[in-house]
Amino acid sequence: MENILLIFICLFVGLMLQRVRQLPAQAHKVLNLFVIYVSLPALALYYIPKIVLGPALLYPLGVAWIGFGFSFLFFRTLGQWLKWPRRLTGCLIIVSGLGNTSFVGFPVIQALYGEQGLQTAIIVDQPGSFVVMATLGIITAMVFSGNKPDLRTISMKILIFPPFVAFVLAAVMNLLNTDFPTLLQQSLQKLGATVTPIALVSVGLQLTFDVKSRHWRFLSLGLLFKLFLTPALIFILYRCILGEKGMAIDVSVMEAAMAPMITGAIVASGYGLKPKLSSMMIGIGIPLSFLTLCFWHWILSVA
Template identity: 60%
Template sequence: MYNIIIIFVCLLLGLILQKVKRFPTNAYKLFNHIVIYYCLPSLALFYIPKIKLDTHLLYPIGVTWIGFTTSILVFSLLGAKLKWSRKLTGCLIMTAGFSNTSFLGFPIVQALYGEEGLKMAILVDQPGTFVVLSTLGVLVATVYSTGRPNGLEILKKILFFPPFIAFLLACFMNVFHYDFYQYIQFGLQKVGSVMTPLAMLSVGLQLQFDKKSKHFKFLRLGLFYKLIFTPALIYLLYVVILGQQGKMIQVSVMEAAMAPMISSSIIASSYGLKPRLCSMMIGFGIPISFITLVFWWFIMRFV
């Protein structure tokens, strides 16, 4: 549970630093840059070469693909009907469409389901969440931030997105059963390990608890989709319709029920997709998710 403690400590520290006049107000941009361009690629290069692929693993891998594509459909339709701005629609797609499958998901799943559950959680995160974020996530962020998407420009942003480059290299290493020397792996793991404190500091520095904020109604909608609708959808598909049971399905639903993903929020914020709402989705979503996760854990005990 060390990561969970770090999340709350760094979030609180970020809120405190907001009050320090001499602390740079735009420091969160530096933290975002480090997370996106250094931490995410390091995690991909460390974990993906070690994954053993199997057709039965499509269930955990499919969690984020289902959740994010449904998010695109739901919020694009709502945005068109309710005449939302493109940036608001893109913000909700990005923040509600991704689960925090690693830095919340890993310690919680490990505590509930042990080392076997943790291995399944890694499959939800790396071939699932990480790939969707590096491809469809970047595509959505680009389309909704520019307003006039250019196919070639979007392709360039995806192909030259450092986490995506690292993912392709890691997949190549996996296929050919190659991994880095131990001391390089150690370095990659250490670089990736600073993602949680830096990301939560960034969120804390941007988080505003304004009771009169116009974002609260969108916050409620986004969190309902993320914390209730998405795990219910995965439960309906996997358990009710396909009749699947067991620890793999339990982990899949629990990962779908995690709070909004920090990295997708940072990417959305860096593309100018309602940065304050992005921070609110993380800052409010994480503590609220601990309540909703108890509900889903109770439900999954019967699967």
């Protein structure tokens, strides 16, 4: 219960810090960099060597790939039918197709499912959401913005991204059945624990609400897709069609139901794919997702 309370306290702190004039306007970027360069690599290095490999891991691994593919088919088809501008279609594909499986996902999953659930969430995020964002997400952004995909640039972005480097190192350690010394493990665990407060304060710093925006119709469609249709697809596929149950499946569905990914919105904005709509998807989607996540947690508990 205290972990759930911590989520809302950190969001509130971030919102209040928006009113502090002494705080730099780009303070959230500094916090994001700390999470990306320190907290997330520490989590990967602490948990992944301890994960027991098995077929069940394919389910959380597939969440981001299935979700992005579904988003591409859905919004590209709809965009062609309704003759949307390519930049609008590209924005919705990326922002609605990528989930906030780490910044918001990790603290929520840890609060609901504990340390074991967090191990599964890391599989959803590291080889899942991050790799999809850094490959399919960037390629989609380039194509729908009119640029030609640069495979060398994309490859370098993946290979030098700190969480991915840490993930590869941790995966090798897992395969070799080795781990860090106990003292170093404790340090990594404490560094990884900073994900929750720092990431959520950063999210709170970025929350904005523009009631006069013209994007509400597309915002509603994008969030309906991300918060309901994507987790519904994962739930039906994993629980109903394949008949699988257990914590790994529940965490997969919950991660599929997370709000849009902040980094995905940054990628869309960086390529000129409706930056205001991207920001609104984050600003409205994150607080709204706490309500819809309650719905999906209830569905999983009674199904």
